[in-house]
Every structure is written in C-alpha cells, then in structure tokens.
Amino acid sequence: MITLHIENTIADYDAWKAAFDRYDRARRDHHVLAYRISRPVDDPARVLIDLDFDTHDDASAFAQVLEKIWQTPRSAAVSSAHTAPELRTVAEQQLVATEV
Numbered sequence: 001m002i003t004l005h006i007e008n009t010i011a012d013y014d015a016w017k018a019a020f021d022r023y024d025r026a027r028r029d030h031h032v033l034a035y036r037i038s039r040p041v042d043d044p045a046r047v048l049i050d051l052d053f054d055t056h057d058d059a060s061a062f063a064q065v066l067e068k069i070w071q072t073p074r075s076a077a078v079s080s081a082h083t084a085p086e087l088r089t090v091a092e093q094q095l096v097a098t099e100v
Contacts, residue, residue, distance in 0.1 A: 001033075002059040003088045004051040006066065009081040013039070016047060016078040023069065027051065030065055031058040052090070059087050 010016040020037075027035065033052045040046055053059040063085040069075055070082055 001090045001092065002053045002056050003090045004053065004059045004063055004066075005086045005088055006049045006051075007083040008047045008049070008079045009045055010047055010079050011045065012078065013044065013047070019074055019078045020049075022074075026065065026069075027062075030062045031055075032062065050088075056087065063087070 008016070017037075031053055033054065035052065036050045038048045040048075051059070051062065053062070066085055070079075
C-alpha cells in the first residue's frame, strides 16, 4: 500500500474538516482507499492526513490534484500552510488479543 502523507496548519478544525469533507467525491474518483486524520494532542493547529492508495501512480496523480485544491480560495480560507505531499510505503498488521 502507498500512503500520501500531508501536514496542514489550521486555525479552526471544524471549518477545515467541512472543507475536507467537500472533496469526498474527488478522493473516491482518484482511488483513495481510506484516510486517517490525526492531530497532536499538544498542537491542535496541526492536522496530519494519510490517504491510502493501491498504487504509486494513483498516489502521485492525487498529489497533483491536491496542489490544485490548495490554490482555491476555499482551501486558503481554512489552512494557513501545507507540507509537500510525501509518498510512503506502508506495511500494516492487525494484532488480535488472545486469551491465556
């Protein structure tokens, strides 16, 4: 799996999340399988987003879509800064508790 990792600096999480949600269709249309949003407990103005893809090509293509989105007035209104999207290879394993 390939993850596209982004970090944003925001002023208002609810406004940012509403803007993020408006792009659900774009994420589906560009093969995003899943996403995770997290924020450091000690820095709620930072938002970390991981978007999962099957292929490197899909993730790279969506990074270009993000660059266009970030140039919109709506994006500028809710986010003061973005890191460059970073492609990461992810290995994941679910751990299941067992009874002893």
